[in-house]
Amino acid sequence: MKIDILTLFPEFFSNLSNWSIIGRAIDKNILNLELINIRDFSTNKHRKVDDYPFGGGPGMVMSPQPIYNAINSIKTKKSRVIYLSPQGRKLNQEVINNLSKEEHLILLCGHYEGIDNRIIENYIDEEISIGDYVLTGGEIPAMVIIDSVVRLLPNVLKGEESYMDESHYGGLLEHPQYTRPRVFNEVRVPDILISGNHSKIEKWKRYESLKATFIKRPDLLKNVNLTKEDKDSLLLIQQEQDNNS
Ligand SMILES: C[S@@+](CC[C@H](N)C(=O)[O-])C[C@H]1O[C@@H](n2cnc3c(N)ncnc32)[C@H](O)[C@@H]1O
Structure with a gap:
């Protein structure tokens, strides 16, 4: 370019x-x-x-x-x-x-x-x-x-970097990110992220991505193609939020 x-x-x-x-x-x-x-x-x-x-x-x-x-x-x-x-x-x-x-x-x-x-x-x-x-x-x-x-041009980001999962690219906000240490000021990283179970981690990421969008930028949700599973997750997130308030 x-x-x-x-x-x-x-x-x-x-x-x-x-x-x-x-x-x-x-x-x-x-x-x-x-x-x-x-x-x-x-x-x-x-x-x-x-x-x-x-x-x-x-x-x-x-x-x-x-x-x-x-x-x-x-x-x-x-x-x-x-x-x-x-x-x-x-x-x-x-x-x-x-x-x-x-x-x-x-x-x-x-x-x-x-x-x-x-x-x-x-x-x-x-x-x-x-x-x-x-x-x-x-x-x-x-x-x-x-x-x-x-950063979107082919071959600019290195293999381990990806814009596909980042906020806005697919319409949602990105899931929360954590790095070492596992415990910081007595707050633990979510257990799932250190479980080694990749399919569960992927599900967690999608759920948390929906949750971040629901909480921070609900206006974005109307432009996203949601699967049945996403819609079920959003119902759960809604319930979680109602219970917390
Ligand atoms: C002081 S601004 C001029 C604003 C103009 N008098 C108006 O009221 O629409 C000077 C230049 O800054 C740039 N600029 C200012 N705000 C911008 C924005 N929100 N997005 C993109 N460019 C902006 C534009 O190139 C513009 O010509």
Whole structure:
């Protein structure tokens, strides 16, 4: 996969290619990550990239010309151009799964009051938001996308690492995790996990995954294909919760 980041602040990403999983993907030639400074495309003699908003208002707006030229310098028929924006579709695992199947992502980071709307209307495939709040720039949202997409690319995670069981991938939250010591501050790891009985452990994991979702994010359950066994487990979990309250 190729990812081009269009930004006014490339230095923001200076360590990105050394991060564990991203670095691994670059080393294995699975990821080609390029930083493009939008300012390099300004035709203004002072390399200006922003201007006052028409109609008045606070702050500056990123001008269309440098962004347009920057996009055109790298865009091909296979590119998906994404503008990180608080007004975009809200990011979730399904969006990330789909993005991970793209060949070429162009991530456009806005700054100041945002970018000229003519770019959004005519040269962007999609606006994506990382949540209903406003950040100073699109750089952190771009990093969020890169990190979550790259770990899904084939051969990036090592054999023992898997995204399939992790929260959100299959619609549920992940079961609780424990590591050594077996007893910590008098609290024991669930016996089943040290029983060596793999089929029972798998059942426990599914049950606990349903339970975590039921307790922490019940809204997710409506989008999951539940088996008869899952539905029975949820009834039990419901009873357990009722008894505890
Ligand atoms: C201060 S924001 C501009 C907000 C804009 N004036 C508005 O009210 O919609 C500057 C830049 O940060 C990025 N940004 C801010 N919040 C974001 C979010 N929740 N998700 C993705 N990008 C965001 C966008 O690239 C945006 O152009």
